[in-house]
Amino acid sequence: MTRIRLDLSYDGTDFSGWAVQPERRTVAGVLMAELDRILGAGTATGLTVAGRTDAGVHATGQVAHVDLPGDTWSAVRETLVRRLSGLLPLDLRVRTAQETPPEFDARFSALYRRYEYRVTDAPFGAEPLRRRDTLAWPRRLDLDRLNEAAEGLLGEHDFAAYCRRKENATTIRRITRLDWRRDPDGILVATVQADAFCQNMVRSLMGGLLTTGDGRRPTTWPATLLTRTQRADDVPVVPPHGLALVEVGYPEDASALAERADATRRMRTR
Known part of the structure; x- marks a missing residue:
């Protein structure tokens, strides 16, 4: 598996916070839905975020990570950000997606x-x-x-x-x-x-x-x-x-x- 760091921005107005919640629109829920659409359901695993923002809170410097099979990452390395930009709603952007050491943890490695x-x-x-x-x-x-x-x-x-x-x-x-x-x-x-x-x-x-x-x-x-x-x-x-x-x-x-x-x-x- 390859660990991928995602740098994100979002307008939190219409999100019920970061974490996935049944029947609610959340940042993690929307993001995972589009990753599944591009990569295949369940391919991206272990979505972890630096800060689980509350409903209505915005982000210009949010960081998360996911794990992908190495061959999957090799196939989408150059296109993932562009493909996400065409699928994600305008109030959520993934600015960069880059390979990171496996020891990196978006939440626990933060200073x-x-x-x-x-x-x-x-x-x-x-x-x-x-x-x-x-x-x-x-x-x-x-x-x-x-x-x-x-x-x-x-x-x-x-x-x-x-x-x-x-x-x-x-x-x-x-x-x-x-x-x-x-x-x-x-x-x-x-x-x-x-x-x-x-x-x-x-x-x-x-x-x-x-x-x-x-x-x-x-x-x-x-x-x-x-x-x-x-x-x-x-x-x-x-x-x-x-x-x-x-x-x-x-x-x-x-x-x-x-x-x-x-x-x-x-x-x-x-």
Whole structure:
């Protein structure tokens, strides 16, 4: 078998998230249907993704892998991306498909995932052409307050207050980047990067920060929630459409892929 890395982009508006669900349109479901059409049912196996995005969340830098028989890959190596472009819907693109070492694991070999969240505080709301990827916030936001509040969330913490807890899963994560900028068009963009995120974590972090950015909470408030051991009901979970997965990072040295995957699989502990 040959392992193939797929780099994908999608508009998440009309998808019920990444994972296959009965009777629902999902990214993985649509992608596998077209791979089966090109390669034959069941030929591509082991579809694995770097980040299982929720319903409505977009991606410009998603990564996945599948395994193909070597002779199948040899036959479609030069044509697979072009053939997929003719079959996939316009809200899902496979940008590249390339052979990768068998140790590569799109999920467990990842060093980090980077997301961006777009917000406008313009009094008229979001521009019509950006309404699918930009949240309209009803109050004026202060960039300095947003960045001051974000700084307190950097580093390794238990983010239980910001996560939907799953049984036997840790909520300890390490955030290596969290900052805001205001682009020339006035849009505020948050960039958040971590080794991994638990469910609803990014949208909860954005909700906590936005309520400090508009002055309703002190800038120290988001960090004080890190002492909690349960989901904080007073933290709003912002809508998904402002969020996009923009990059997944991996070790440059192929020999480090398996080591990284093994380390990630181990339970995070203090």
